[in-house]
Amino acid sequence: MNEIKFESINSKKIQLAKLIDEAVVDHRVLDILIKNGKGIEDESDRWDFKETLPLSYDPKKFPASIKSHTDAKFSEIVKDCVSFYNSYGGYLIVGITDKDRKVVGYAENFDSADLNKRIYGATSVSIETFFRTITTVIDGEQISLGLLYIPKRGETAQPAQFRKKAPANPAGKEAYKKDEFYFRERDACRPAKSPEDFEFLYGRGQREEALFQESPTKILDNNLPPRDGDMNHFVGREPEISELWRWLNDPFNPIKVLAGLGGLGKTSIAHSFAERVIYQRPATFTKVLWLGAKQKTFSAVSGKWVQTTRADFESLDDFFMQLALETGCPPNQIPESPSKEDLLTIATENLRAFRYLLFVDDLDTLNDDDQQEAFHDIFHLCSSTGTKAVVTARRNLGTSSSSIIKVAGLPKEDFSKLVIDKSTEQGIKLSFSEDSQEMIDFHRISGGSPLFALSILRLMSLGDSFREAKKHWNGADGEDVRAAAFKREVGRLRMNEAKVFLALAYLRKASPAELQNVTKIIRAEVLEALETLKAFSMTTIDSSLPGGRDFKLPDTLALMTSVIEARVPDYKSIKRDAEKALALKRDQVGFVADAVSRAMSSLGNNELQTAYSIASQALEKLPNNPDLNCLVGRVCGEMDRGFMDRAEEAYEKAHQLGCKRRELYDGWIKVRWQREDWRGTIEICELAEKNIRSVIYVEERNKARMKLGDIQIRLGSYFDAANHYMDAISDLGRAHSRFKFGPERAQIRKLKVTLISRWLGAKRMAANEKRAPWIYISACHTASVEYRVINSDIFEERFKSTQSWIESLSQRTKITKKAWEELNREHGRLTEIVKFLRDLNSRSDYIKDSIQRGPILQRRIEELSFKYDDAE
Numbered sequence: 010m011n012e013i014k015f016e017s018i019n020s021k022k023i024q025l026a027k028l029i030d031e032a033v034v035d036h037r038v039l040d041i042l043i044k045n046g047k048g049i050e051d052e053s054d055r056w057d058f059k060e061t062l063p064l065s066y067d068p069k070k071f072p073a074s075i076k077s078h079t080d081a082k083f084s085e086i087v088k089d090c091v092s093f094y095n096s097y098g099g100y101l102i103v104g105i106t107d108k109d110r111k112v113v114g115y116a117e118n119f120d121s122a123d124l125n126k127r128i129y130g131a132t133s134v135s136i137e138t139f140f141r142t143i144t145t146v147i148d149g150e151q152i153s154l155g156l157l158y159i160p161k162r163g164e165t166a167q168p169a170q171f172r173k174k175a176p177a178n179p180a181g182k183e184a185y186k187k188d189e190f191y192f193r194e195r196d197a198c199r200p201a202k203s204p205e206d207f208e209f210l211y212g213r214g215q216r217e218e219a220l221f222q223e224s225p226t227k228i229l230d231n232n233l234p235p236r237d238g239d240m241n242h243f244v245g246r247e248p249e250i251s252e253l254w255r256w257l258n259d260p261f262n263p264i265k266v267l268a269g270l271g272g273l274g275k276t277s278i279a280h281s282f283a284e285r286v287i288y289q290r291p292a293t294f295t296k297v298l299w300l301g302a303k304q305k306t307f308s309a310v311s312g313k314w315v316q317t318t319r320a321d322f323e324s325l326d327d328f329f330m331q332l333a334l335e336t337g338c339p340p341n342q343i344p345e346s347p348s349k350e351d352l353l354t355i356a357t358e359n360l361r362a363f364r365y366l367l368f369v370d371d372l373d374t375l376n377d378d379d380q381q382e383a384f385h386d387i388f389h390l391c392s393s394t395g396t397k398a399v400v401t402a403r404r405n406l407g408t409s410s411s412s413i414i415k416v417a418g419l420p421k422e423d424f425s426k427l428v429i430d431k432s433t434e435q436g437i438k439l440s441f442s443e444d445s446q447e448m449i450d451f452h453r454i455s456g457g458s459p460l461f462a463l464s465i466l467r468l469m470s471l472g473d474s475f476r477e478a479k480k481h482w483n484g485a486d487g488e489d490v491r492a493a494a495f496k497r498e499v500g501r502l503r504m505n506e507a508k509v510f511l512a513l514a515y516l517r518k519a520s521p522a523e524l525q526n527v528t529k530i531i532r533a534e535v536l537e538a539l540e541t542l543k544a545f546s547m548t549t550i551d552s553s554l555p556g557g558r559d560f561k562l563p564d565t566l567a568l569m570t571s572v573i574e575a576r577v578p579d580y581k582s583i584k585r586d587a588e589k590a591l592a593l594k595r596d597q598v599g600f601v602a603d604a605v606s607r608a609m610s611s612l613g614n615n616e617l618q619t620a621y622s623i624a625s626q627a628l629e630k631l632p633n634n635p636d637l638n639c640l641v642g643r644v645c646g647e648m649d650r651g652f653m654d655r656a657e658e659a660y661e662k663a664h665q666l667g668c669k670r671r672e673l674y675d676g677w678i679k680v681r682w683q684r685e686d687w688r689g690t691i692e693i694c695e696l697a698e699k700n701i702r703s704v705i706y707v708e709e710r711n712k713a714r715m716k717l718g719d720i721q722i723r724l725g726s727y728f729d730a731a732n733h734y735m736d737a738i739s740d741l742g743r744a745h746s747r748f749k750f751g752p753e754r755a756q757i758r759k760l761k762v763t764l765i766s767r768w769l770g771a772k773r774m775a776a777n778e779k780r781a782p783w784i785y786i787s788a789c790h791t792a793s794v795e796y797r798v799i800n801s802d803i804f805e806e807r808f809k810s811t812q813s814w815i816e817s818l819s820q821r822t823k824i825t826k827k828a829w830e831e832l833n834r835e836h837g838r839l840t841e842i843v844k845f846l847r848d849l850n851s852r853s854d855y856i857k858d859s860i861q862r863g864p865i866l867q868r869r870i871e872e873l874s875f876k877y878d879d880a881e
């Protein structure tokens with residue numbers, strides 16, 4: 010009896026790992042992965058079976074469709090190779106079906122050099138795969154299989170990242186997308202998404218082949234402070250952590266700024282990422298350096314300020330001194346009373362000695378000017394030394410959006426987990442579940458802030474129900490924690506910024522025009538104030554309604570209103586005007602109707618200035634009212650040309666706000682005609698026809714196209730003119746099938762005849778310019794047969810042109826190939842026109858005459874055939 014030999018999957022992994030390290034590409038790989046004439050059932054993170062591979066092609070010999078299809082197939086193999094490379098290396102065994110592991114063989118000469126070029130083109134990383142055809146014996150028969158070897162990424166090499174998207178396959182699917190990292194997980198290749206995925210990719214030792222041995226824990230050299238006591242258990246923030254891991258592979262972006270309001274957990278995110286880096290030990294870095302400015306922090310659990318374990322700097326000079334010391338400069342080597350330049354020189358030399366990941370926490374502790382200076386110097390230090398830096402701040406420090414991770418409150422799911430974990434930790438028995446309305450309210454009133462959540466839980470731990478805690482926290486019991494979170498930002502607001510803040514707090518949300526009306530400051534200053542508030546993450550944009558941006562404050566920040574009021578002497582007038590604006594918003598129907606009635610009455614009396622004053626003053630009070638914007642557009646459209654821009658602006662805003670009135674479109678089209686903006690007229694007519702069924706918009710649109718054609722005629726661009734006329738003719742043809750009413754069709758037909766006449770004129774001039782009479786003859790034929798224009802002048806022009814052309818060719822000794830081809834086309838057209846005219850059954854003399862002239866001209870064409878033969 011034969012002994013059955015069992016072999017574990019881990020045993021195969023260990024054997025293959027050795028072969029991968031030694032770059033073996035021979036039968037030893039197949040001996041492990043083919044048993045009993047079939048591929049083994051197991052697939053792993055080190056091998057995969059393929060039935061076939063795409064073959065390289067000569068792009069000069071194959072059509073584009075073949076090229077795109079092959080490129081899409083290659084991109085799948087590129088994805089596999091990058092995944093194996095980023096993980097453990099591995100093999101693709103080619104010639105074995107993926108589904109049932111049947112050996113079918115593969116004898117093609119696959120070009121791995123071409124594959125390697127494609128990998129480099131997709132990732133900018135050189136991955137040297139190698140392919141070999143190996144003959145083996147399966148069931149007594151020799152059969153060829155392909156073996157593609159993919160090397161394992163070196164421990165000091167960065168993971169390969171796709172720098173562009175894959176070409177799409179015929180179904181539109183792409184194998185990978187730009188900026189994705191792929192790795193091998195069990196028997197699949199997938200993109201890295203979670204922090205744990207990136208830890209695998211960057212972790213030094215994660216991919217080491219110690220399948221049965223525990224390696225001792227090593228960490229990077231670092232000076233991390235202890236965790237915040239209130240946040241000893243980190244929850245959520247996977248998108249932010251994953252984005253930081255991705256950024257490590259970005260060679261052009263040395264700094265990431267974690268920006269957001271206080272209390273949202275920026276420091277916790279930075280600290281958690283720093284911990285992950287020191288434990289995973291990515292080859293990119295040898296040291297992690299932390300410099301923090303927090304001297305004390307607010308403990309929401311105890312409801313009071315507590316000293317931090319360490320504060321590294323509190324001024325700009327402190328920061329550069331500490332940076333020099335922490336990067337390895339002995340204190341006795343620092344010059345006496347050093348300048349900033351001295352310290353930067355020392356820090357630059359020391360940063361170049363190692364590969365640092367620098368964390369600068371709470372940079373906004375410095376005053377505004379010093380923050381900007383420090384950030385500028387950190388950026389240049391990192392750029393010149395290869396250092397990467399993560400900065401936490403409440404403002405975005407004026408850097409580009411690609412360098413900012415905006416930190417908001419926790420998402421509802423993570424917030425619920427935090428609340429449940431912390432309530433259990435504090436011995437609070439919650440009376441609601443994580444999916445309850447109470448949890449939704451909890452998330453809303455706290456803005457997802459971990460600090461605020463713990464503050465509310467503290468009140469519950471002292472005996473409040475959730476409802477009581479919520480009420481008390483919105484009042485005096487929440488003032489301290491809100492001050493801890495927001496006082497620094499609020500304290501830095503200048504007068505205009507404070508006024509805009511108050512207006513937003515009173516109005517809840519508002520457009521720049523509404524803020525201007527309430528604060529009584531000019532538009533430019535309102536926009537500047539909004540930019541500052543935005544830089545501090547103190548405003549969000551509400552785009553839930555059409556018509557432009559509305560700004561709003563986070564609910565938690567709006568509770569700071571009393572603090573801001575103390576700094577604005579005229580806050581009562583702002584509050585009063587805001588209340589009036591809110592009242593007007595609640596009951597605006599009567600106000601708008603009255604304004605429209607009075608303005609239109611003034612227009613009727615030709616009191617243009619009075620009408621404009623009524624409309625514009627009403628719009629100041631309700632700047633986002635679509636009917637009032639439409640009214641201003643109508644009034645400005647009746648005034649002199651200096652008001653045309655204002656009319657355009659008002660009509661566009663009205664439309665964005667949802668106005669679909671006929672008066673809007675008619676007035677807007679009128680303004681575009683007055684400005685001779687023909688393309689703009691076409692655009693508005695198309696908008697109008699989407700909402701209002703009217704043949705008028707079809708007419709106006711195609712009259713505008715006719716104007717565009719007329720312009721090209723004056724410029725001598727006859728072909729372009731003909732194209733504009735034809736666009737209009739085609740559009741009218743489509744409209745004819747939509748509009749069934751007799752008078753509507755009559756309007757369409759009348760304009761179409763005019764356009765066909767213009768089109769024929771353009772074709773005649775183009776034919777004369779190019780000395781190509783067939784251009785005009787063909788156009789006449791189209792007008793008669795396709796567009797059914799039965800006109801004696803057109804028939805006469807067409808036959809005369811053909812006859813003149815034939816006579817001209819008769820004078821030549823030979824005819825060019827092009828001329829003969831066009832004559833043959835005209836011969837066919839003459840047959841077609843004669844049949845068309847006979848089918849009319851008309852008794853008209855000129856139609857009878859035309860029917861007779863057709864065959865005569867055909868015979869003349871046939872007589873010229875010998876001239877073409879001579880030419881050949």
